[in-house]
Amino acid sequence: MRFDTPATTNPIDQLKVVGRPTDRVEGPLKTTGTATYAYEQNAAAPGAVYGYIVGAAIAKGRIEAIDTRAASRAPGVLAVITAGSAGKLDKGEFYAARALAGPEVDHYHQAAAIVVAQTFEQARAAAQLVRVRYARTEGAFDLAAAKESAPLSKVAPFAPPPETTVGDFEGGYAKAAVTLDASFTTPDQSHAMMEPHATIAAWDGGKLTLWTAIQQVNWGVRDIAKTLGIAKENVRIVSPYIGGGFGGKGTILSDAVLAAVAARKVGRPVKVALQRALMFNNVTHRPATIQRIRIGADSNGRITAIGHESWSGNIAGGRPEAATAATRLLYAAPNRMTRLRLAHLDLAEGSAMRAPGEAPGMMALEIAMDEMAEKLAMDPVAFRVLNDTQVDPEDPKRPFSKRQLVECLQTGAKRFGWSERPVRPGSRRDGRWLVGMGMAAAIRGAPVMKSAARVRLDNRGIVTVETDMTDIGTGSYTIIAQTAAEMMGIGVDKVTVKLGDSRFPESAGSGGQWGAASSTAGVYAACVKLREAVARQLDMDPASAEFADGMVRAGSRTVPLTHASRWHDLEAEDVMEFGDLTKRYAVQTFGAHFVEVGVDAATGEIRVRRMLAVCAAGRILNPKAARSQVIGGMTMGVGAALMEELVVDKRAGFFVNHDLAGYEVPVHADIPHQEVIFLDEVDPAGSPLKAKGVGELGISGVAAAVANAVYNATGVRVHDYPITLDKFL
Ligand code: MOS
Structure with missing residues (x-):
């Protein structure tokens, strides 16, 4: 099935199941510890032995020699594998092709060897006996130092091109009545998910x-096949539960590549989990940025020129952080410029982390908007409302499919009590606390990707859905069950969902907040076919058959759904492909965030007191799961504002705080009550379900x-994240 015109009325619109705050169908498995995560698949791979990765101790240079003799003789050791003995691994994406250093070392803690032993403890102990002789060379580790010579990036992930211009930015900015020219920095950040990268091969x-x-199961199949030089048909990936991503x-990393290599070498299944202290430098992270924003406005507050330049660094072949993405779409202005520059750095690969582009970009843009409002003596909400646009500001012929940013801002202001905000900074006290309120707009793309599913109806009336879609803790199982239930006119309890297996039809996977809309679209397409099969079986007209309450009705006939499948199961499979709707419409999600903080007047300690998010993101398939996504995002945003920072040792070239003791993220005690409001929205251009994404x-x-x-709260502007109390001094 192809989605290339805005969706019309379809069975989903009944909203008997879809749109309800259904509990997670897999929740009991997770809360009882019976959901099987990758490292726990012992029953599937009996007799597995253990691999332990030795991380390179330099950031840049060569491995001159590796002495594996002592490690090989250690108790229980089956193999010590290095680049010299691993076989060819040089094809495909960096993260897979360069899973094993040697002779060149690309970054700190890149794997230098993997030790395989009968037990985890034996592998870990033997790993300490591997002796590596390095020849260190100078590397580039300092973004600020590399900035001046950084060229324009050749690519712009998710939102090309890397440079955009409309009108005459420099001229417009020079002529503006009120201007702001501000620079910001955002640090390297780590995904720091609970479940480490782990594989059994x-x-x-x-x-x-x-x-x-x-x-993305399909990306993993593609990348491991290429790296090992085997056919994709000879690879199966199984990933039913994921503890955060x-x-x-996104795809396979060193744990998977080295588990596969090791298992081939020892002729037994091999388990590899990246030890926490290795994860921060071995695998990917969100790259640091330096950003410069210039905004010019007329004296009435209308933006006449907006410019956003961003610098980030990456390893050879790596991409820039597309921090200008939001600035290209969020506010009207006749003169515009955005530019992404990319420096070479010899740190681990920088890659996608939750809202790549928008998240760090808006950390700068939405402070700049606050400062600009202040210069104009305008309320920050009113300033944003005044500069709203209903068309893509870079392409005025392309309207937004739905854009309720103004409604989000105004609803949020009302519900949060924004009118109570102290206009003069540093003017409100609550005992020892200085109290302040802040807000920001939110925008994030709503991409969709080709997604397939298979559905089967059996004689008990159970519908089984199979797709390689993943659930990274987001609720995919549940919204897919709801979609199939609505389409087939049954309850969620009559749907079995099977995910995360490359033997199932290929989906978009989870990423870029495209998972929900894309995967349910694939399930929708398969269910349309299954409905046709049911109707044919029952001698009904597929176009007029209605499915409700376990029954199928056409004309004057109403029969149980199970009549269609009483002799044999009915099965259907289809793929939803997406046409060029996003060329005709800018399809985006919008929101507004409101926050109240207290800052200790003596110590500078910052406590978040209240948070509210208002979101307009198409049809909300499951308000309970969607709320969890949004409060998770809000929590991560607090981390980005106040805590998260990978500290670069600019001499040795690595992230110093490479564990969860040194890399701080918010805990429950840091987060107050969070409120989320979803505006009523259906977006026919979003997906067949009129949904978008929220994660x-x-x-x-x-x-x-x-x-x-x-x-x-304080009257002190901090432009360098995270905002820690030392920055008030
Ligand atoms: Mo995402 S950061 O595209 O999983």
């Missing part, structure tokens, strides 16, 4: 099975709202 002849934690588990909208803008609240 097993070979059966030339066929490889990986039980691994991965967001946030973009860090990345939830973080976009949050950190700036916190920063603006901190300014309102």
Whole structure:
């Protein structure tokens, strides 16, 4: 099925199941510890032995020699594998092709060897006996130092091109009545998900099975096949449950590649989990940025020129952080410029992390908007409302399919009590606390990707859905069950959902907040076919057959759904392909974030007191799961504002705080009551279900709202994240 015109009325619109706050169908498995995560797939891969990765101790240079003799003789050791003995691994994407260093070392903690032993403890102990001789060379680790010579990026992930211009930015800015020219920095950040990267690999002849934690199963099949030089048909990836990804588990990484190599070498299944202390430097992270924003406005507050330049760094072949993405779409202005520059850095690969582009970009843009409002003596909400646009500001012929930013801002202001905000910064006290309020707008793209599913109706009336879609803790199982239930006119309890297996039809996977809309569209397409099969079986007209309450009705006839499947199961499979709707419409999600903070007047300690998000993101398929996504994003936004920072040792070239003791993220005690309001919205251009995504909208803008609240409380502007108390001095 093809989705290339806005959706019309369809069975989903009944909203008997879809749109309800259904509990997670897999919730009991997770809360009782019986959901099987990658590292726990012992029953599927009996007799597995353990691999332990030795991380390179330099950031840049060569491995001159590796002495594996002592490690090989250690108790229980089956193999010590290095680049010299691993076989060829040089094809495909960086993260897979360069899973094993040697002779060149690309970054700190890149794997130098993997030790395989009978037990985890034996592998870990033997790993300490591997002796590596390095020849260190100078590397580039300092973004600020590399900035001046950084060229324009050749690519712009998710939102090309890397440079955009409309009108005459420099001229418009020079002529503006009120101007702001401000620079900001955002640090390297880590996904820091609970479940580490983990894989069990097993070979059966030339066929490889990986039980691994991965967001896009099909990307993993593609990348491992290429890296090992085997056919995609000979790879199976199984990933039914994932303990968080946030973009860090987009595809296979070193754990999967090295488990596969090791299993081939020892002829047994091999388990590899990245030890926490290795994760921060071995795998991907969100790259740091330096951003410069210039805004010019007339004296009435209308923006006449907006410019956003962003610098980030990456390893060879790596891409820039597309921090200008939101600025290209959020506010009207006749003169515009955005530019992404990319420096070479010898740190681990920078890659996608929750709302790549928008999240760090809005950390800068939405502070700049707050400062501009202040210069104009305007309320920050009113300033944003005045500069709203209903068309893509870079392409005025392209309207937004739905854009309720103004409604989000106004609803939020009302519900949060924005009128109570102290206009003069640093003017409100509550005992020892300076109290302030801040807000920010939010925008995040709503991409959709080709997605397939298979559905089967059996004689008990159970519909089984199979797709390689993943559930990274987001609720995919539940919204897919709701979609199939609505389409087939049954309850969620009559739907079985099977996910995360490359033997199932290929879906979009979880990423870029495209998972919900894309995967349910694939299930919708398959269910349309299953309905046709049911109707044919019952001698009914497929076009007029109605499915409700376990019955099928056409004309005067009403029969149980199970009549169609009483002799044999009925099965249907289809793929939803997406046409060029996003060329005709800008399809985006919108929101507004409001935050109240208290700052200790003596110590500078910052406590978030209240948070509200208002979201307009198409049809909300499950308000309970969607709310969880948004409050998760809000929490991560607080982390970005106040805590999260990978500290670069600019001499040795690595992230110093490479564990969860040193890399701080919010805990429950840091987070107050959070409120989320979803505006009523259906977006016919979003997907056949008229849905979009919310998982990345939830973080976009949050950190700036916190920063603006901190300014309102204290009168001190901090442009360098995270906002820690030392920065008030
Ligand atoms: Mo995402 S950060 O595209 O999983």
